[in-house]
Amino acid sequence: MNVMNASGWKPGTPVPAGDESATVSGNRGLMLEEPLIFEIGTTETTGVDLPEPATDRVSRLGRHARTGAIGLPGLSEPETVRHYTRLSRQNYAIDCGIFPLGSCTMKHNPRLNEKVARMPGFADVHPLQPADTVQGALAVIDELAVWLIKLTGMHSVAMTPKAGAHGELCGILCIKAALQARGEDRRVILVPESAHGTNPATAAFAGFAVEGIPADADGRVDLAALTARLGPDVAGVMITNPNTCGLFERDMKAISDAVHAVGGYVYCDGANFNAIVGRVRPGDLGIDAMHINLHKTFSTPHGGGGPGSGPVVLSEALSPYAPLPFTERQGDGHITLVEEETVGDRHPHSFGRMSAFHGQMGMFTRALTYILSHGADGLRQVAEDAVLNANYMLRSLEDLLDAPFAASGPCMHEALFSDANFAKGVSTLDVAKALIDEGFHPMTMYFPLVVHGAMLVEPTECESKATLDQFIASMRAIAERANAGDDSLHAAPLLAPRRRVDETAAARKPRLVWREVAELG
DSSP: OOOOOTTSSOTTSOOOTTOTTOOSSSOBTTBOOOOOHHHHSBTTOOSSOOOOOOTTSOOTTGGGSOOSOOOOOBOOHHHHHHHHHHHHHTSOOTTTSOOOBTTTOOOOOOHHHHHHHTSHHHHTOOTTSOGGGOHHHHHHHHHHHHHHHHHHTOSEEEOOOOSHHHHHHHHHHHHHHHHHHTTOOOOEEEEETTSOTHHHHHHHHTTOEEEEEOBOTTSSBOHHHHHHHOSTTEEEEEEESSOTTSOOOTTHHHHHHHHHHTTOEEEEEGGGGGGTTTTOOGGGGTOSEEEOOHHHHTOOOOGGGSOOOOOEEEOTTTGGGOOBOEEEEOTTSOEEEEOHHHHTTSOTTOOOBSSSSSOOHHHHHHHHHHHHHHHHHHHHHHHHHHHHHHHHHHHHHTTTSBOTTGGGOOOSSOEEEBSTTSOTTOOHHHHHHHHHHTTOOOOEESOSTTSTTOEEEOOTTTOOHHHHHHHHHHHHHHHHHHHHTOGGGGGOOSSSSSOOOOHHHHHHSOOOOHHHHHHHO
């Protein structure tokens, strides 16, 4: 197999003439080149010695017993440890540096959260244990629910949704159940252009027709266009606030009032709650349902770091339709789980379940730890610092990078730029790849779709001014090259272990079997 490193040649072969960054080994200082594990070991050797199995015992595998070689490479312990350690060094993580992914809120996860989540009483709990044996775990769920209700000014909360899109579906199903209870067959959900990309998919999955609402010149929902479309066929609106242009929807209360006036409901995508937590209560804005990404606002591991969690807060109008199960604290302090078999006639309108059990226990524990360690004033400061950092980023770069909505006032948690200032032929992708050479994870690219060549940067509240200044300096240097039409940007990254791979082909046609890859050479 011909495995090429960042400079385009196979390690161990003669160094190409004129490439001063090349080495014979493929290593670049402490950035170590690492081949595939099949290229290191062989299937004829093994790194451990195992005793021969007893021959006087009859195998219970019968005809399923293995008769051929397993086909895995054999490595010594040092080779194995070094292989995975070297691979880990090629990965970027929040513990390495800033993750400026707009709309994703990738921020530091305090180690206190991890310590508490790993306490035996939490880490070893099982969802099928009797409620009397897991009162501590149920108390965590119940207290977290109380905090989420207070922080949002809502009436109730469904804790079981497992992530953001799952939470969206929960809220839309609550709306659907409420309409069915009223005997109304409303089929249209309005989704503004500035909403998260999963919003229309969720509405369509729930059986609704989706219609878009344009943004105005300031990057916010066009209130006139929305109110003009409202009617008896509209079930509701799915709106992201703050929106994906990094702006707060100033007309949110007017939007809610207009939708309610025609009998519809308002769903708010709460993925960007980190920008307003402790500052704005969505319930005061007329929101009927909103999911909260615990793995964003409350810092639990995100993406490859761990599972998500998306509790949904509900208005009084939608609370009767919330999914089961949920916790209920008795007068004596004992906490019970309200399941289908215990409901009776008390919750006849619940639309059912969102998951098999009670939600993401590890995420609940981490989120409550984060909330209690910050307190109400600390959570307010989270939002303030996140917004401050984003605006510092915006104003530090707007003279070089086109900022389409900079004139609309301060941004919220993220700064939005476009490729409008780049010379012909230079793309947003070129700039993102050049950031890798600078040692940064690229920002979110080409989203939101309302901005051509979008670059969405979210620094979060965790990053120091020194870190922001370093990122800004790198972005300014790259932007100057992009504006000048520097063709060398097309070759970036030059210093990464791999150059530009075809991500689309890798996703659509992955080659996961070593034999197939080896035959291709």
